[in-house]
Amino acid sequence: MIGDFISLIFPEVCIHCKTTLFKGEKQICTNCTSDLPKSVGSNVGFNLLNKFILFPKVTEAHSYLAFSKKGIVQSLLHQLKYEANQDIGIMIGRWFGADLKEAGFKTELILPVPLHISRLRTRGYNQSDLFSEGLSESLGIPWTNQLVKRTKKTLTQTKKGRIERWENVEKIFSVMDHSTINDKDVTIVDDVITTGATLNSCVQAVSDSGARSISVLTIAVANPK
Numbered sequence: 001m002i003g004d005f006i007s008l009i010f011p012e013v014c015i016h017c018k019t020t021l022f023k024g025e026k027q028i029c030t031n032c033t034s035d036l037p038k039s040v041g042s043n044v045g046f047n048l049l050n051k052f053i054l055f056p057k058v059t060e061a062h063s064y065l066a067f068s069k070k071g072i073v074q075s076l077l078h079q080l081k082y083e084a085n086q087d088i089g090i091m092i093g094r095w096f097g098a099d100l101k102e103a104g105f106k107t108e109l110i111l112p113v114p115l116h117i118s119r120l121r122t123r124g125y126n127q128s129d130l131f132s133e134g135l136s137e138s139l140g141i142p143w144t145n146q147l148v149k150r151t152k153k154t155l156t157q158t159k160k161g162r163i164e165r166w167e168n169v170e171k172i173f174s175v176m177d178h179s180t181i182n183d184k185d186v187t188i189v190d191d192v193i194t195t196g197a198t199l200n201s202c203v204q205a206v207s208d209s210g211a212r213s214i215s216v217l218t219i220a221v222a223n224p225k
Contacts, residue, residue, distance in 0.1 A: 015085070016075040027088055028076070037066040037073060039224075044103040045096065046224040048216060051196035057207050058214045060105070063221035064096040067192060073220050077191065080127050089127050089191075092219055093134020100217075101139050106185065107215055110136055110143035113190040113202050114173070116153040127191050131219055135189065147181065148202065149174050173205040182210035187217055194222045 011020045014029035021029055039046045045062030052058035065073045076092065079085035112128035120126055132143040152172040175181060188202055193216075203214055 015079050015088075016072045027079075027085070027091060028072075032072050035072060037068065037071065038064065039066075044099050044105070045217070046221050048193060048196070048218070048221060051193065052200060052203060052216065054200065055203050055207055055214070057211060058203060058216060061216040062100075063193060063218040063224065064092065064099075065220045066224045067220040067222045077220065080130070081123075081191070084124070086125055086127075086130050089130025089219075090134040090137075093131045093136075094138045095134075096217065096219075097135040097138025100135075105139070105215075107139070107141055107187040108184045109181070109186045110139075110141055111148050111186055111188050111206065112143065112145050113188060113198065114145060114148055114150045116150045118153055128189055131191065132189050135187075135217065141187075147176055148205065149176060170201060171204075173202045175205050175209040178209040181206060183212050185213045185215070186211045187215040189217045191218065192220045192222060193218045 013020055014025075014032055015027055016032045017029060019029055019031075021027075045064050046066060048061035048063055049058065052061055065076075067073045067077070076088055080088045110132045112126060112132040114120075114128075115123070115126045126145065129145050132145070135141070136143040150172055151174045186206060188199065188206060190199055190202075193199055199216055199218075203216065206214060
């Protein structure tokens with residue numbers, strides 16, 4: 001009763017369209033949920049495999065949603081990355097994980113792309129950790145943020161060109177314990193993929209550590225094709 005009273009006085013609203021959420025809705029209303037820009041047909045997520053052609057160990061690569069400026073996904077990611085709304089990352093991970101499980105997706109270990117320690121201290125959390133947590137819950141697969149570390153602090157990729165993005169993230173990741181990854185099917189996850197430069201750098205480190213196969217999952221992709 002107290003909760004209902006508080007909701008009446010201070011109603012929760014959808015983070016995108018700002019309409020009042022009904023009981024049972026969380027973060028995003030049913031209308032906006034149904035409008036999420038997901039891939040059509042029987043595909044689970046947008047296929048990103050063409051972004052990892054340099055690494056034959058990458059056998060699957062999928063993004064759950066398509067990013068567009070001022071769209072629903074931008075609202076979700078802004079809340080996740082800059083408004084400390086950590087529940088969104090876990091929620092999206094659960095949604096995507098449920099779809100992947102139904103499609104028969106297999107992996108042995110989930111590894112989020114790490115932030116540099118200085119950025120982690122500033123933000124207080126890594127959004128890819130939260131996405132990993134949600135995926136782990138739905139898939140029943142363990143995740144850890146203790147194996148892959150970002151060894152170099154890089155400048156933001158936002159305003160860099162394609163070549164500059166690749167140069168900016170070259171050899172910035174290191175695997176702490178190769179034995180945990182060696183001969184395993186692992187999955188690397190991140191929030192958004194554009195050119196794929198950061199993820200390719202992370203894939204390089206994990207591949208060199210002896211992973212048998214690698215899958216890549218992201219919350220969103222910019223300009224899916």
